[in-house]
């Protein structure tokens with residue numbers, strides 16, 4: 001278990017994702033996602049139509065607790081739309097979208113889904129440019145945790161300790177007092193992931209995190225994500241095959257999407273050797 005992602009006992013205070021004080025039969029707190037059957041995320045027959053065009057077409061996919069799943073596929077395959085559905089930004093017309101065994105994400109709105117433990121990173125880093133790096137991390141913890149931390153003293157000792165831990169994890173300790181706007185693109189990408197980690201997510205969705213960063217920074221990002229393995233489940237959409245290789249290794253599962261559904265799934269070597277995949281994506 002990664003110590004950076006453990007919850008402080010006093011963070012919970014008996015509130016659930018909807019802000020009420022007791023559970024009502026559904027398991028809603030991030031620490032209580034039911035992964036007893038393996039998957040932390042389960043999509044079945046998910047369809048999204050835009051004016052008759054099916055961006056997702058009976059998409060069925062599941063991700064195990066603690067897994068780092070890479071998703072590849074051609075432009076327009078529906079990868080971002082899938083993340084939009086998981087996070088409640090886009091509603092699917094049919095299908096199931098579950099977090100763990102019991103949490104029906106289709107019934108929840110975007111803020112509730114974020115609070116329940118799904119962190120999402122868009123392609124463009126969104127950091128507070130005119131604030132120092134450390135303060136970005138502190139603000140990230142406060143803004144998404146609602147009213148409770150705001151009532152507490154400004155920068156509590158556990159909060160400070162967590163900021164320091166995340167800075168070290170991000171390899172940004174030397175840059176803690178620089179303005180976030182002065183960081184390189186790759187450092188900003190890492191900082192934004194750190195901001196998500198401040199919220200102690202159970203599942204991180206990363207959409208093309210390596211786009212536009214240098215080769216060196218790409219490998220640093222891969223090391224960061226590999227370091228989170230086991231403590232936080234991750235879904236990483238990416239076109240950069242070196243990056244995918246660094247994340248998937250020899251045994252990690254890679255999902256290839258095309259035309260709104262899963263085209264192939266298996267180790268990177270397996271999907272690379274798949275004729276349909278070569279034809280529709282890799283060989284182009």
Ligand SMILES: Nc1ncnc2c1ncn2[C@@H]1O[C@H](COP(=O)(O)OP(=O)(O)OP(=O)(O)O)[C@@H](O)[C@H]1O
Nearest residue numbers: 050051054055073074075076077078079080081082
């Ligand atoms: N709001 C929308 N309205 C209409 N069509 C949309 C909308 N959002 C996505 N689409 C279409 O759905 C398809 C899937 O788009 P999506 O962005 O999910 O693909 P993607 O796999 O993320 O592609 P890329 O690799 O280029 O990011 C595309 O054809 C896109 O034009």
Ligand SMILES: [Mg+2]
Nearest residue numbers: 079080081207
């Ligand atoms: Mg996309």
